[in-house]
Amino acid sequence: MLTKRIIPCLDVKAGRVVKGVRFRDHRDAGDPVEMAAWYDAEGADELVFYDITASSDGRDIMLDVVERVADQVFIPLTVGGGLRTVADMHRMLKAGADKVSINTAAVENPDLIRQGAEQFGNQCIVLGLDAMRVAGAEPVRWEVRVRTGDGGGQSAGLDAIEWAARAAELGAGEIVANSMDADGTREGYDLELLSALSEATTVPLVASGGAGSPEHMYDAIDRGRADAVLAASIFHYRVHSIGEAKEYLASRGVPIRPLSAG
Amino acid sequence: MSRAGPTIAIIDYQAGNLRSVHKALEKVGARPFITSDARAIEDADGVVFPGQGACDSSMRQLKARGLVSPIRASIAGGKPFLGICLGLQLLLDGSDEGNEPGLGVLAGRVKALPRELGRKIPHMGWNRVELCGSHPVLAGIPNGSHFYFVHSFYADPDDTSVVAGTTSYGVEFCSAVAWDNAVAVQFHPEKSGAMGLRIYENFVRQITARVGA
Numbered sequence: 271m272l273t274k275r276i277i278p279c280l281d282v283k284a285g286r287v288v289k290g291v292r293f294r295d296h297r298d299a300g301d302p303v304e305m306a307a308w309y310d311a312e313g314a315d316e317l318v319f320y321d322i323t324a325s326s327d328g329r330d331i332m333l334d335v336v337e338r339v340a341d342q343v344f345i346p347l348t349v350g351g352g353l354r355t356v357a358d359m360h361r362m363l364k365a366g367a368d369k370v371s372i373n374t375a376a377v378e379n380p381d382l383i384r385q386g387a388e389q390f391g392n393q394c395i396v397l398g399l400d401a402m403r404v405a406g407a408e409p410v411r412w413e414v415r416v417r418t419g420d421g422g423g424q425s426a427g428l429d430a431i432e433w434a435a436r437a438a439e440l441g442a443g444e445i446v447a448n449s450m451d452a453d454g455t456r457e458g459y460d461l462e463l464l465s466a467l468s469e470a471t472t473v474p475l476v477a478s479g480g481a482g483s484p485e486h487m488y489d490a491i492d493r494g495r496a497d498a499v500l501a502a503s504i505f506h507y508r509v510h511s512i513g514e515a516k517e518y519l520a521s522r523g524v525p526i527r528p529l530s531a532g
Numbered sequence: 533m534s535r536a537g538p539t540i541a542i543i544d545y546q547a548g549n550l551r552s553v554h555k556a557l558e559k560v561g562a563r564p565f566i567t568s569d570a571r572a573i574e575d576a577d578g579v580v581f582p583g584q585g586a587c588d589s590s591m592r593q594l595k596a597r598g599l600v601s602p603i604r605a606s607i608a609g610g611k612p613f614l615g616i617c618l619g620l621q622l623l624l625d626g627s628d629e630g631n632e633p634g635l636g637v638l639a640g641r642v643k644a645l646p647r648e649l650g651r652k653i654p655h656m657g658w659n660r661v662e663l664c665g666s667h668p669v670l671a672g673i674p675n676g677s678h679f680y681f682v683h684s685f686y687a688d689p690d691d692t693s694v695v696a697g698t699t700s701y702g703v704e705f706c707s708a709v710a711w712d713n714a715v716a717v718q719f720h721p722e723k724s725g726a727m728g729l730r731i732y733e734n735f736v737r738q739i740t741a742r743v744g745a
Contacts, residue, residue, distance in 0.1 A: 272701060273658045273678060310725060315658055341555045346680060346723050366551050368682075368723065391585070393654050393682050443654070474652055497657070527658040527678040 273525045274491050275315035275498035276512055277476065278505045280305060282351075283322050285331045289454065289503050296322075299506040306339045309505070312512040313529040314345060318371070318446070318500060320398075321351030328352075333365050340366020348446075350398050356385050363390060371446060373398035374416040377426045377433070380440055387441025392473075397442040401430035401463055402450040412463055415450055422450065430463070431470045438471045445475050446500065452480025454503055459486055464494025476500050484510060484518035491524055537561040538739040541576035543603070544568045545593040547618055548584030556722040560733040570602040578739040579606050581716070583618030584682070587642065588630030590618055600635060607637055607714050612739045614669065614731075615716030620709065621687050623716055629685050638709065640689035646702045654684040661697040661719065667710035669734045670696055677727045679719035681707075686718060713738070 280287045280302055287305055288296035299305070306317055319339070321332040329352060336349055349362045350371025359370045370390075376383050376397060386395045400423065401412040412430035415423040426433075434445050447467050449460035459480045467475055474497040477490035481501035490496040504510050516526045540562045542550050550566050557564035557580070564580070565572070573579055581603065583590060594600050607613050615623060624634045627642035634642070645655055658678040663670055686705040689695065696715070697708030707718040715735070721728035 271659065272655065275657055340552060344552065344556055344559075344722055344728055345725050363549055364551070366549075366555075393656055443656070472652060474656065497652075 271525045273315070273527045274496075274519065275476075276313075276487070276515055276519075276526070277316045277318055277498055277500040278305075278309045278314050278512070279318045279320065279478065279500045279502045281320045281322050281502065282332060282335055284328060285335060287506070288322070289506055302335045303338045303342060305506070306343045309512065310343045310345055313516060313527070314512055315527055316346045316348065316498070317343070318348045318350070320371070321349070323352075333361060336362060336365040336367055348396055350396070354382075356382070356389055359386050359390065359394075363394065369394050369396050369444065371396040371398040373400055373418070376437060376442075377414060377416050377428065380436065383437055383440040383442050387443070392441050392443035395442050396444045396446055397434065397437040399430060399434055399437075399445055399447050399467075400450055401447060401460075403460075410462055412466075418450065431466050434467050435470045438473045442473060444473055445471060446478050447475060447496075449479035453478075455480055456482030456504060456509070458482060459490040459494060459496075459499070461489055461494045464490055464496050468495035474498065482509075484515040487515055488519055488522050488524065491519070492522075537563050538577035538736060538743060539575070540564045540578045540580055540736075540739070541573045542566045542580045542582060543573065543599065543619075545583070545590060545597055545599060547590045547593065548582060550582055552722040553580060553582050553616070556729060556732050557736070560729060560736050562732075562736045562739075568597045568599065570598055573599070573602050573606060576611075577743050578612040578614070578735065579603070581613065581615045581619035581622075583616065583622065585618060586629060587618070587621060587627040587634070587685075588632045590622060591630075591632040591634065594622070594635075604635060604637060610713045612735065612742060613714040613716075614735050615714075616722075617683060617718060617720060620716035620718050621685060623709075624687050624689065627685060638687075638689045638694060639691060640687065642685050643688050644685055645683075645705070648702060651702050654682055655701045656682045658724075659699050659701060659719075661699050661707050663697045663708070665696045665710060667696055667715055668738050669715040669731060670708065670710065671734055672730060673727060678724070679707075679717075679721065679728060680723040681719045683718060687716075713742070
């Protein structure tokens with residue numbers, strides 16, 4: 271049986287891993303290569319890197335980070351942040367990424383998803399969905415936010431659920447659903463958002479934003495029907511280890527890749 | 533083992549990224565090189581046949597580069613061989629994915645994973661491999677270990693005695709074959725953490741034992 275994946279997320283700014291709260295106030299959390307190797311040894315099933323620097327200098331630093339990580343860490347890597355063209359995607363894949371995640375560029379040019387999927391396969395193209403609850407909306411709905419690299423970004427004028435379904439039709443092979451309301455709060459994933467996305471799409475769904483405990487991860491998988499759970503601060507600051515999270519999930523009957531037996 | 537490690541040809545036929553395969557082989561002490569030259573393949577101590585993508589376009593690339601006979605000859609001659617993902621599927625007679633005949637090293641066909649409601653295709657992620665047989669390249673891998681898969685098709689060899697591992701995803705499919713000095717796996721050992729590296733390590737050890745370097 272396919273296991274549920276646990277994915278540490280490393281936000282990279284100017285070559286360092288940082289972590290903020292609700293996409294702001296970023297603090298230094300370590301060296302990306304060291305952290306990647308540490309997470310690999312701890313049993314991470316995959317790693318996600320987001321380049322949250324917007325400058326072109328930052329782009330080259332990011333390529334270098336991806337190369338160095340991919341040369342030393344032999345688990346799947348997803349890289350996102352600032353990728354705008356098929357050529358950008360190709361550079362990241364050549365540097366050692368297995369998948370690329372796109373958000374703003376896909377909103378502005380949805381055909382980029384189709385082009386990327388055609389050239390590299392659906393399994394390579396991940397939709398990074400930054401979703402924010404619309405205040406006071408009844409029933410609840412979420413809007414897509416773009417340019418969220420460092421700060422809250424802006425509304426894309428799209429409904430998050432409709433956009434995710436469209437992106438999957440265009441060829442996105444996976445959706446990372448990041449709740450901007452929950453990000454960095456450690457108060458739990460947005461389970462309503464995950465459930466709504468599970469209803470609307472059939473591609474693998476990665477829960478992101480709000481992880482504070484292994485119980486939250488279980489809820490995302492059980493109630494949100496997520497295929498994978500992504501977390502940053504609880505792992506970076508050793509609030510919980512990946513091993514603890516896996517042990518807990520296994521005890522609740524979730525299929526996971528155990529640490530010791532490979 | 534020679535101080536420099538055995539040479540390993542990684543066959544390049546425009547079917548996916550070879551960087552991780554190259555780095556994994558370096559990590560376990562081999563001297564890998566990426567090539568589409570028949571002579572270089574012949575001269576290497578071992579051969580890795582990787583691949584990701586579509587069967588038809590990949591077979592056409594192999595033909596255009598004159599690599600069909602060198603790959604067959606290399607396996608038939610007993611040179612240690614490791615096929616990965618598409619590098620397993622192409623060993624068969626043909627694939628339901630396309631029309632081009634495969635390399636025909638193994639009798640049988642490549643079939644599509646069954647599409648059913650609720651089961652996502654491609655099969656992507658970590659899944660268990662139930663091992664059978666005792667090929668040295670799969671030595672020391674506990675039965676039921678998890679490896680990383682990304683695929684929509686699987687190899688179904690006629691001769692079940694070559695099946696060295698099976699995995700379950702809607703159907704119980706062959707995820708590893710092994711015979712003589714050849715091994716081919718559906719998963720990606722270069723993306724499967726420590727267990728994956730062990731396969732590369734075993735492969736390099738097998739080559740070293742053979743060439744006596």
